[in-house]
Amino acid sequence: MACYIQKFGGTSVGSIERIQHVARLIEKTYREGHQLVVVLSAMSGETDRLSTMAREVSQDQDDRELDVLLSSGERVTIALMAMMLKSLGVNARSFTGRQVGIVTDGAHTKARVSRVDTQRVRAALQDGVVPIVAGFQGMNEASDVTTLGRGGSDLTAVALAAALKADTCFIYTDVDGIYTADPNMVPSARKLEKISYEEMLELASLGAKVLQTRSVELAAKYQVPMEVRSSFQDGSGTRVVQEDTDMEQVLVSGITGDRDQAKVTVVGVPDQPGIAAKMFVAIAEAAINVDMIIQNVSHDSLTDISFTVPRGDLKSAMSLVRDLAKEVGARTVEVNEAIAKVSLVGVGMRSHSGVAARMFATLSRDGINIMMISTSEIKISCVVEEKYMELAVRGLHQEFELDKPPGV
């Protein structure tokens, strides 16, 4: 008898029909005799509907109340699913975040799980009950409801899998796995059978929306095997597992293109020690995520500093940077939103050199200018003009032969 977590996202429970369909998937696993914990998101669209009402009511966001509001959506899905399953003869019972023992810190709307009190859910499993758990939510030490941020249901699922030492944490969604590239961009993109935690982390932070970044971090930390599957079609998906020697044979596992980028350039900064540091400390304190940074060679004791931020953070970054630029006596601040980041990810890069060179050559061959570069042990990213993004991704997909299964 195995112990599984099955997490279903918003589109998988987006209507009564979808809930009925998912109930039958759960029933199947239950009939096979496994221990099973189900984690659900709110119906798709519900979180947006509630957020819109919150904005209509007040311009000032109140995080504690926003959590009370947003956490109502999952209560609806867990109750409906438990009802549906019981009518199918499955011994199901709903659990809110509090009831399943997800204890978090006090950071409303983006709380971190501090521990999982599994007593109640373990007792339910002992009794043969299938707990139907509200994802995305927990309770802080003050007994207030908290939420775990966008995609937080994945985190709930992995946290429960780690606490219960589950055999696999299945993430059911509207795609059937992780692909070598976005199939909408690259028709020959291929579904990966498995991928390492580290590669998945890079892909997630590069904008692959299939899995929430923090959930993959947690899975890696506790060695929780994950599998991304489709709730819309049968068949296995992509396993997210610990890296093995097999994987190192593959040079590049996936390619991403990310439009959610904007480039800010502070022009004519006096080239004195500490000025760049001052600027980036202030930006970090405003919780704005700076991705890449470039500082040009100095001319006449003046230099240019460029960096990229997510487009959503651009406005707040700019108001900050304009003030700072004035303060340090920089000449002006320029913005470019028409950029995109193209990235190669693969653990094989650790043991194979020359990947970067091949990437640059491929882009150059297609006449694409590289504006910024950043690398990690298993990733190379280039910022290019936005209009070239798809061309770049397709060219690289072909160059690294990602349409062909590994070892062929």
Added chain:
Amino acid sequence: MACYIQKFGGTSVGSIERIQHVARLIEKTYREGHQLVVVLSAMSGETDRLSTMAREVSQDQDDRELDVLLSSGERVTIALMAMMLKSLGVNARSFTGRQVGIVTDGAHTKARVSRVDTQRVRAALQDGVVPIVAGFQGMNEASDVTTLGRGGSDLTAVALAAALKADTCFIYTDVDGIYTADPNMVPSARKLEKISYEEMLELASLGAKVLQTRSVELAAKYQVPMEVRSSFQDGSGTRVVQEDTDMEQVLVSGITGDRDQAKVTVVGVPDQPGIAAKMFVAIAEAAINVDMIIQNVSHDSLTDISFTVPRGDLKSAMSLVRDLAKEVGARTVEVNEAIAKVSLVGVGMRSHSGVAARMFATLSRDGINIMMISTSEIKISCVVEEKYMELAVRGLHQEFELDKPPGV
């Protein structure tokens, strides 16, 4: 400094605009410097929307899960209201049923409040916070959410008022008070300035939907002064208070007409001891509320037994009664749904005789046949043909001069 409870029903918080309007009402009381606890229902229509989804998912009602589902609606309104109030500069904070300490028994969908743990709400009031409380919900000893039945938010408000010894429990709704009769039926109906708990209880159980019966019972028990007001227009409403000598001067306080009635007659029942008892015990065990009962004089050792039930219970009552009728050898069972119950309510009846006689004479004068009669200390009800209901109510309203203020 007084301590007030303000409860707003579903229509009062039925849209963003209504929530904004109610927030300003709350702000006004807050600025006057009173201690204030606000209790909210779900947005109007929300409970029906959720109930419909539950029925679509499963035919078998699962009460525990239904409570998880239905209790989500109030979380939305309390969060939105707290946000709105904070943006008006009011120090508001949302409280779920659990957080405000409403502890109930385990009877899901119709739980009874067993105690109110006021520690947290008292601390909030001490800190100058306005608690915005989710009505209709509580938590049982197993730490599961429970709901208090239709109109349960009134019960939350009165329970808090009793526990906090509040000066008045205001029930804001879409009507501006309790009337001598339904103004839709009797244009000259007059708003009562005050009414006793007992009269209100009779009116509520006779189908006046303004206040939930159990909340009036609780208010009477703990002597909580209530006031029914409109959230749509300014001005005072109707106070529900302890009976005073003043009230006894008034013969009749209110008249109701109730169409939600059906009459069942078991024809040709053998007139033996225990047969009626057997029937009504079985009906009571099925939790069907029998209102009036008549047993005819026996002919040839056979008798007819008639009783009324709410129309919603008719189907289940009939299947039960048909079986019982067969069992005891009764001839047949007849149903009449075209009936209505007309009632006079007033504490003055205790000290004045002749009210019943005047009622019967008035109905007779208008050619209305009385099918059944029942009385209590402060109420007389007659069952009449449904088509005569409005005529009866109007005639009685005039006969007892309810359009004129008392003492004039």
